[in-house]
Amino acid sequence: MSQTVDRALRILPLLAEGPANLEQVATRLDVHKSTALRLLRTLHEHGLVYRQGDQRYRLGGRLFALAQEAMENIDIRATAHPHLVALNENCGHTVHLAVHEEGEVIYVDKVDSRYPVRMYSRIGKPVAITVAAVAKILLADLPGDELRTLARKLDYPRYTARSIIGPEAFLAELAKVREQGWATDFGGHEESINCVGAPIRGHDGRVVAAMSVSAPNVVVTAEELLALLPLVRRTAQTISRDYAGYTSR
Amino acid sequence: MSQTVDRALRILPLLAEGPANLEQVATRLDVHKSTALRLLRTLHEHGLVYRQGDQRYRLGGRLFALAQEAMENIDIRATAHPHLVALNENCGHTVHLAVHEEGEVIYVDKVDSRYPVRMYSRIGKPVAITVAAVAKILLADLPGDELRTLARKLDYPRYTARSIIGPEAFLAELAKVREQGWATDFGGHEESINCVGAPIRGHDGRVVAAMSVSAPNVVVTAEELLALLPLVRRTAQTISRDYAGYTSR
DNA sequence: ATGGATGTTGCACATGTTGCAACGAGCTGA
């Protein structure tokens, strides 16, 4: 909509790939050097890009601070957090909380496993949308037409032999998830990692977030993890009640 | 420099305070509604802001993804991480890694305490710059004039009775830190939390990052923590060597 | 010294941004 702002913002993902100098930025934006310079300066003034010693630009620290504050405004987080911690203390595994936002699913909270072998994930990281248990839960709640459109647009990377490939398989899996009210991911993202997840619902019954418990094969088998399902679902329901009571609107 | 981009970027910290509707944004930017609308739409297209159900805007998920990627480009992180983990396994306390960037100090890595009582901090969070051990270490390395300018500009919040207040006290503390090559924070930020930290240096001897070990009083006394100082300094030196060898430029 | 590569500045032009005014949608109370 706004050309100038659009150009400036296109610089950010570009720099996210790695530091770049003025000319590289100008070339990739397809604008004159002087234009790129002005945009970079404006971003710099706002702390969104940082100029390192060798004159190359990279993303700046303000970005972290903003992401940080944004995270803290997500009110489901505050409600859920103590319950996630309690669940973690109870079962010892990694607990995740995720929300959906316009075609992306992102982790917004995480309580680490107490076992030395931990899975890699990080708050703020976009979730593998076609395979993760939390993603299935969140997307299963979308209206049918919107979901079909999304399913067609998605990529279906074959992370492992058990990854879900293609819109039909994905829609079928989501139908199952919607039906049963919970989801699993047994090695669909990383061979040796299993998850079980459950939805957190707002006062109107819509899914507002999803939580999951994850553990590597070397710690517990898929069956043992599945045995935790009732506990996970109970926790999700407790959070839902808490949230519905708490939410002001 | 660029008015349009400047206005657009001013929206971000504004939304970081909490969700806002079009009119609030327009008022706070001091522009017409239609202008604010166009800027918001552009930010929206890039995923930096998100429009929630009630039509209010808040910061969007792409921000997390960007911050995430930016973090992973900070190469000192990759070098330091295994050493931080090793130190954590050795002493059990929370370990932090921080860097300095234009007047701000931010945590870029963290390994959590194995004790149940953990301090609150989060990767990406700006550090309490006037009291934290890592901040003292990083700022102590700045050139004298730049440092004095900065010291005069800073706020000195009285977090606790032991917080450092005022530029003179701060500069004196930094001189001591520079002299001795390590820093502490005994309850200057939170009454019951102590830290000891050491600098990580690049090939030219300049401080490129700082690391620290933190623990609450209820777990170990300040004296016991101080006993870990040699270990912390040794780890920092190991990372420095690793980094100087590794760095390509 | 000389040449090349890259960052920076001032400026004239026209393109994109701006505020306005009018419209639309949703809500409230009479």
Place this chain on the structure above:
DNA sequence: TCAGCTCGTTGCAACATGTGCAACATCCAT
């Protein structure tokens, strides 16, 4: 049901702002 309010959206004309150019500055290698 309608008038009256608030708040988001749209089209447009005026002109402020962003744009690319060309010249200059700086740095490095030869």
